[in-house]
Amino acid sequence: MRMSRALTLLACGTAAAAMFPVQPARAQSVPPETAKTGEAGTLSTQAPPGIRPAKSQARPAEAMPGGRPGPADLPQNIRWTEDWSKKPDADAPLLEKIKHLPIAGDDIYLTLGGEARVYYTDWHHARLGLSANDSNNPVQTRLRLLADLHVGPNLRAYLELGDNREYGESFATGPNRDKLDIYQAFVDVTVPLGDAGKITLRPGRFEMPLGNGKLAGVREGLNMRFTYQGVRATYILPGKVSVDVFAVKPILIDPGTFDDGPNHAQDFHGVYISAPNRIAGFGTDIYWYEMERDRATLAAGVGKDDRNNWGGRLWKRGPHWDLDLEGTHQSGRFIGKEIDAYGAMFEGGYTFGDAPMKPRLGLRANYFSGDKDLADNKVSTFVPAAARLPLISEAAFFSFSNLMDLYPSVTVKPTPAITVMAGPDFLWRASKGDGVYIGPSGSSFAPYDSSRRIGTDLNLEASWQATDRLAFRLWETYFAASDSFQDNGGKSGNYFGLMANYKF
Structure with missing residues (x-):
């Protein structure tokens, strides 16, 4: 019954997309998001988080103010990295003409666009037994409308409206429910420095992925991505270094209309520096940022959390080998106690x-x-x-706390537009003295003395980039709980997801 419902929804998404004049995907077109499948990616030399470009594609976008735009005339995952500066032909379809509406010459123009997404999700034991009645099979719908005004090369104003709904749910998921609201609204002011690069100042409300988007990502799996309100300044010396400084507050999502605002119980600020090809052809990132929360929940207690993150990263991608290695240390105070935590992340492949x-x-x-x-x-x-929780799997069963995983995978491309990935992800607790943390809420199972083994995710993902604008994706994750996890209240779970996404 649920599979039949999912196929019906997918057919509806296809029919809706067919109402728009679309062209077949080009060789350089941006494939669907694949960073969640374990493929390495960076913002400094590759596409925005969640998109791995085809090898024939031109240099992709940098998801930062003043950064390099994406390939011309193609939709991007981070919409404000798109490049529609070229005026379309006089006989171009309407959806191409609205991407470049001249106002005063070719340098002053308006871009219009948007997104329509339908996402059927089916969780069996979404919280793996941490709470009762934890199965859920909602349908998410995401709608976006955007306007991007360019006044010469150094001034722009960007506005994006969003409407987010959830249907058929057994329990509500907050980031899936937000009626018509201002999703992004900012101004970019760029000061060119000649051979010394440029500086861009961005005040407003915006998405802000950092680095490879693992620890500060976009939350693509739910209707509402992470957005922030504040100010961001970026210095870029093309091909050599970028320095990103920001002071923002996360947006607090309220389910009504035009009622979202900054979350004054949280504060996020820091510096992120990236230098491509600096050490033996490897890109190098270093960063510090601080997230202050008035209330956080851990097995050790509930209360104020002031957490500094100090980290570095090496990354490289060639025609065959790719590698991404990152380490970070956390310091600060939680409920009056000293924080001494760390994380290490590796992705590589051939x-x-x-x-x-x-x-x-x-x-x-x-x-x-x-x-x-x-x-x-x-x-x-x-x-x-x-966190980009689908780093573990699209099911997002686990948080990035007290967790170790090892995930070998195989990815194949039956056609240039179709990608299939599969593999087992083996999961353990890092410490027996701490619990198993479920999803983004911070809730956890109590610590237990038996094996640290949690279980295994069996993952399958398939994606089809049907055209430059239309993509379909399918996920299946079965979590097989270990005996020790089950003996302490945990359960096996299953996740199935089917998405149709159209960007215009």
């Missing part, structure tokens, strides 16, 4: 680019520390600022 279906053998390994003694005066539980 692509047989000349073989049929271009198979890629990949390996991902993560370590996020946990607390060894909840009663002492030190807190070692790792807590990310804005």
Whole structure:
């Protein structure tokens, strides 16, 4: 019954997209999001988080103010990185003409666009037994309308409205429910410095992925991505270095109309520096940022959390090998206790680019520390600022706290537009003294003394980039709980997801 419902929804999404004049996907077109499948990616030399470009594609976008735009005339995952500066032909379809509406010459123009997404999700034991009645099978709908005004190369104003609904749910998911509201609204003012680069100041409300988007991501799996309100300044010396400084507050989502605003119980600020190809051809990132929360929930208690993140990253992607290695240390105070936590993330793989279906053998390994003694005066539980939870799987069963995983995977491309990935993800607790943390809420199972083994995610993902604008994706994750996890209240679970997404 649920599968039949999902196929009906997918057919409806296809029919809706067919109402728009679309062209077949081009060779350089941006494929659907694949970073969640374990493929390495960066914002500094690759596409925005969740998009891996085809090898034939031109240099992709940088998801930062003043950064390099994406390939011309193609939709991007981070919409304000798109490049529609070229005036369309006189006989172009309407949806191409609205991407460049001249106001005063070719340098002053308005871009209009949007997104329509339908996402059927079916969780069996979404919280893996942490609470009763935890199965859910809602349908998410996301609608976006955007206007992007360019006044010459150094001034722009961007506005994006969003409407987000959830249907058929057994229990509500907050970020899925937000009626018509201002999703993004900002102004970019760029000061060119000649050979010394440029500086861009961005005040307003905006998406703000950092680095590879793992610890500060976009939350693509739900209707509402992470957005922030405040100010961001970026210095870029093209091809050499970028320095990003920000002071923002996360947006607090209220389900009504035009009622979202900054969350004054949280504060997020820091510096992120990225230098491509600086060490033996590797890109190098270093960063510090601080997330202050008036209230956080861990096994050690509930209260104020002031957490500094100090980290570095090496990354490289060639025609065959790709590698992304990141380490971060957390300090600060939680409920008056000293924080001493850390995380390490590795992704790598080898692509047989000349073989049929271009198979890629990949390996991902993560370590996020946990607390060894909840009663002492030190807190070692790792807590990310804005985690991309589908790093573990699209099901997002687990948070990045007290967790280790090892994920070998195989990815194949039966056609240039279709990608299939599969593999087992083996999961453990980092410390027996801490619990198993479920989803983004911070809720956890109580610590237990038996095996640290949690279980195994069996993952399958398939995506089809039907056209430059239309994509379909399918996910299946079965979580097989270990005996020790089940003996302490945990359960096995299953997730199925089917998405149709159209960007115009």
